[in-house]
Amino acid sequence: MEINGITFENWAAASANIANGMSIEEVCQILRIEIPVWEDTNTQWGEKLADLMTSDMNMAMKYGEIFQNPKVGKFANVGETVSMDDVLKKVPDYDTFMKITMHQSKATKVGLDAGTIIAEYGLTLQQWGQVGMHYSSWVKDKIHEENATPEEMEMFNDSDKKWAAHFEDFYKEQEANLGEDIDF
Known part of the structure; x- marks a missing residue:
């Protein structure tokens, strides 16, 4: 087709x-x-x-x-290929993955471009997609197939919360209120 x-x-x-x-x-x-x-x-x-x-x-x-x-x-023969091992050197663990994820999430809420945030970590959008698939599979394996321990579940939750709070605080002065000048 x-x-x-x-x-x-x-x-x-x-x-x-x-x-x-x-x-x-x-x-x-x-x-x-x-x-x-x-x-x-x-x-x-x-x-x-x-x-x-x-x-x-x-x-x-x-x-x-x-x-x-x-x-x-x-x-097939265009450009250079970056190996997954090289990409994972930039995002070596779940905590780093959550840091970037939460940075991107909170930054876009104040009007910043998600691609720019990803680039700040030395990643292309394609590499970020690869990392996302890697850690999604990793979490799925840990939680569903290996029956994550309570300590591992706590690590997942703590990492999410830690970075969400960090970037919430980091961007608190930049919050956008697009409707602040509208009177009802």
């Missing part, structure tokens, strides 16, 4: 590479299309993926796999 001559695999790889910092111009050059064709293709594939996922969750899994490793199709 193709949209504007672009396969699902190439669209997913292009999307992942854009999230990883590749310019749309470079993506279009690799796909040998013009920017308006990319924009239309991207919109259509995004809508198609939503439809496909309602009937077959394997498409979401495939998209996630390509997003984690976009070295497929026309992007």
Whole structure:
């Protein structure tokens, strides 16, 4: 299946590479299309993926796999690949993962860009996605498959609470009240 001559695999790889910092111009050059064709293709594939996922969750899994490793199709030999081991050096444990997660969450509530926060930790959006999948699987394994101990459950909860409180305090002076000038 193709949209504007672009396969699902190439669209997913292009999307992942854009999230990883590749310019749309470079993506279009690799796909040998013009920017308006990319924009239309991207919109259509995004809508198609939503439809496909309602009937077959394997498409979401495939998209996630390509997003984690976009070295497929026309992007197979493009750019450098950062290994998961290298990414995990930046986010070596669950506590660090929660620190970044809560930083991003609280920062967006005061109008800051989540991607900028992620970049402050030396991560691309693609790498952050990889880290998120890694720790989601790790937590699932710990809690559901290994029957986490009370101490481990406390560690999960304490980390969440600690970083939420830290960044709540950090951004307390920057809270946005978009309706403060509206009288009812």
